[in-house]
Structure formats: C-alpha cells, structure tokens
Amino acid sequence: MTVRSGRRRGQLATDAQSAPKAASTPRAAPDPTPAPSPVWSALTLLPNPLPEIALANVDTSVRFLGREISLPVLLLAPQSSEELGKLAALAQSRRLPLSIGDVSALATDPALPASLQGLRLRAPDAILLGEIPATALVPQPNQAAHDLDRLAEAPHQAGLSGLIVRLDFDQAVLAGNSTPDATGALDAIAALIRRLRLPVLVRCASGLARHTARGLVERGVAGLLVAGTGPIPTAAGTGTRSPEQPRPRSLATVFAGWGIPTVAAIRMLRSVGAPVISDGAVETGLDAAKAIALGADLIALTPPADSSLSGEDALAAWLDTFTAEIRAAMFLAGALRIGGLRQIPFVATGETREWLEAAESLWRTDVGD
Numbered sequence: 001m002t003v004r005s006g007r008r009r010g011q012l013a014t015d016a017q018s019a020p021k022a023a024s025t026p027r028a029a030p031d032p033t034p035a036p037s038p039v040w041s042a043l044t045l046l047p048n049p050l051p052e053i054a055l056a057n058v059d060t061s062v063r064f065l066g067r068e069i070s071l072p073v074l075l076l077a078p079q080s081s082e083e084l085g086k087l088a089a090l091a092q093s094r095r096l097p098l099s100i101g102d103v104s105a106l107a108t109d110p111a112l113p114a115s116l117q118g119l120r121l122r123a124p125d126a127i128l129l130g131e132i133p134a135t136a137l138v139p140q141p142n143q144a145a146h147d148l149d150r151l152a153e154a155p156h157q158a159g160l161s162g163l164i165v166r167l168d169f170d171q172a173v174l175a176g177n178s179t180p181d182a183t184g185a186l187d188a189i190a191a192l193i194r195r196l197r198l199p200v201l202v203r204c205a206s207g208l209a210r211h212t213a214r215g216l217v218e219r220g221v222a223g224l225l226v227a228g229t230g231p232i233p234t235a236a237g238t239g240t241r242s243p244e245q246p247r248p249r250s251l252a253t254v255f256a257g258w259g260i261p262t263v264a265a266i267r268m269l270r271s272v273g274a275p276v277i278s279d280g281a282v283e284t285g286l287d288a289a290k291a292i293a294l295g296a297d298l299i300a301l302t303p304p305a306d307s308s309l310s311g312e313d314a315l316a317a318w319l320d321t322f323t324a325e326i327r328a329a330m331f332l333a334g335a336l337r338i339g340g341l342r343q344i345p346f347v348a349t350g351e352t353r354e355w356l357e358a359a360e361s362l363w364r365t366d367v368g369d
Contacts, residue, residue, distance in 0.1 A: 112158065152197075
C-alpha cells in the first residue's frame with residue numbers, strides 16, 4: 001500500500017500559510033512494494049483457504065542442471081553490474097545459479113578466462129553461466145564466426161558451468177544492423193554443445209515456437225530462457241509522426257509488438273523436454289508462482305536497478321523478500337512443493353486469456369492430444 005503524506009482536502013489553505021516554515025515535515029520513505037505487473041495482473045491463481053499444509057513445511061527447492069538449488073530462480077547479473085562479485089557470493093550462500101552476462105570475448109581475449117576465475121573463488125559451488133550471442137557462432141556480413149574450438153575451451157579455463165546462447169538475430173535486424181545471417185545457426189549450436197561438454201542453454205527475447213524449441217532440445221540444449229512481448233501491445237506509444245516534424249518510419253517502430261507475449265510463450269513450451277525459464281517481467285514471488293503455474297520450471301531474476309541494493313546485506317534482504325512472497329503464494333494456493341504449483345487452476349482475463357487459449361491449442365496440436 002502506498003503511503004501518502006499531506007493534509008486532508010478539507011483543511012484551509014491558510015493553515016498551511018500560518019504553519020512554521022522552519023520545521024519541514026520529513027517525506028515518507030518510498031513504498032518498496034512493486035506496482036502490479038501488467039504481464040501477470042490479468043492472471044489469478046485459484047486460492048485455497050484450507051490448504052491442509054504448514055507454511056513452515058513449504059519446500060521451494062528444485063533440481064537444475066543436475067544439482068539441487070534452494071529456489072526456482074536463475075539470477076541474472078545486470079548488464080553493467082559493478083556488484084558481480086557480491087551477486088556471486090549471494091548465489092553461493094543461497095545455492096542458486098547465476099548468469100554473469102556476456103562472455104563472448106572468451107573467444108578472442110586470452111586474459112579473460114583468468115579474470116573470471118575470481119568469480120569462481122567467490123562462488124566455488126554455484127552454477128555460473130556466461131552468455132554469448134548466436135550471431136557470433138555463424139559468419140555475418142561484417143564479421144567472421146568465433147572459433148568454436150577456442151569458445152569450447154575457454155569456459156573451462158574461466159571456471160564456468162555452462163553457456164547461454166542468446167538468439168539475437170531479430171534484435172540485430174530491428175536495430176538496423178547490417179543484414180544478419182542465421183544460416184547454419186542450429187548446427188552451430190549443436191556443434192558447440194558437442195565440443196563444450198558443458199550444459200548449453202538458449203535465450204530468446206520474443207518467444208519461441210514449440211517446433212523450434214523441440215529442434216533445440218533434440219540437439220542437446222539443456223534449458224530455454226523465454227521472454228516475450230510483455231503486456232499486450234496497445235495503440236499507445238506507437239510513435240505517430242507530427243506533421244511539423246516528419247520522421248522516417250523505423251523497423252523498431254513497425255515491429256514494436258513483435259513476438260509472443262510472455263504468458264503464452266511459457267504456456268506453449270511446457271513439457272518440451274528441457275527446463276523452461278521465464279525470462280520476462282517477474283518482480284515478485286507472486287509473479288513467479290503464476291509463471292510456474294503456467295508451465296515454467298525456473299524464473300530468471302535480476303536485482304532491481306537500485307543503488308540501495310549495492311551491498312551484500314541489501315541483496316540478501318531483497319532475495320529474502322522474494323522468497324517469503326513465493327512461499328506465501330504456495331501456501332495460499334495449497335502447493336507444498338514447487339511442482340504443486342503446476343496443478344493449481346488459474347483464471348485469465350482479457351487478451352491474456354485469448355493468448356493462453358491460442359497457446360493451449362498450439363500445444364495440443366504439437367503433442368497430438
């Protein structure tokens with residue numbers, strides 16, 4: 001609940017004028033509660049007021065890449081994180097996996113593996129993943145493909161537990177880059193998996209068709225990070241040109257809503273043969289519970305871009321809050337374990353419901369039901 005300070009509407013303005021000006025009233029601290037997410041607010045889990053379980057016994061642990069982790073969470077380092085070491089320490093203390101961000105320079109910078117070993121010292125037992133763009137795996141008009149042998153060797157030297165391949169071909173074309181070329185990308189990912197001998201996951205920011213996901217899983221991909229278009233696109237923010245300031249139309253404007261909404265992307269990929277990780281707009285433990293109810297196995301979670309979370313204690317408190325939220329959601333829905341959330345009925349409204357119905361139809365077509 002947002003706390004608002006100030007006088008009642010009915011008080012006279014003269015009261016304010018006669019009040020002592022030297023003693024200003026301190027502002028109330030900002031409410032840390034996130035605003036309801038437009039991605040998840042149209043989805044409601046069916047409550048169970050008689051859950052027949054104890055909150056103390058709610059178990060949030062799951063298995064991921066052959067190990068038990070304490071929460072269904074993959075921590076994501078912010079893009080320009082100066083707190084990576086502290087986040088690695090958090091991953092170690094809480095038994096959570098961590099993606100440290102882009103490590104594509106492993107193929108070209110001989111010094112990078114040694115510099116990353118410091119993170120492994122902070123998190124000797126944690127799953128540490130690095131990310132590389134798919135455009136680096138196949139030749140592009142303006143650059144050669146990275147050497148797969150070097151790319152397969154460097155993660156071992158750096159102490160990484162695996163790699164995440166980011167499917168960035170769509171981002172490249174919408175950013176106006178020179179014509180991206182995805183020819184042979186699927187075979188290149190398969191070749192990397194064979195040579196790396198470590199888990200390889202794939203990340204996609206616009207949703208992933210189930211047949212494409214199956215092709216990746218069949219070639220050995222160990223997990224799928226799936227985001228989508230977020231809230232259902234509306235007419236607002238389409239960038240209508242002013243007659244006084246005509247501007248050429250950009251690809252990014254035309255394709256602003258390109259992709260599958262996050263909720264539908266998750267629903268369509270459930271039981272595809274590899275862990276599905278919800279990679280979009282999850283801020284609270286309740287959001288996470290809804291994503292898991294739709295079919296996600298894990299949640300990709302990035303610390304808020306807030307200077308108040310710069311210390312290890314603050315990061316730990318942030319994760320404690322998230323943990324309490326998902327435990328409460330499980331208890332209130334009657335789920336003793338994470339897997340139980342997938343059995344909880346839910347209600348969707350508006351366009352979210354339409355997208356989920358379409359995703360369900362595509363899922364049934366693919367599995368032959």
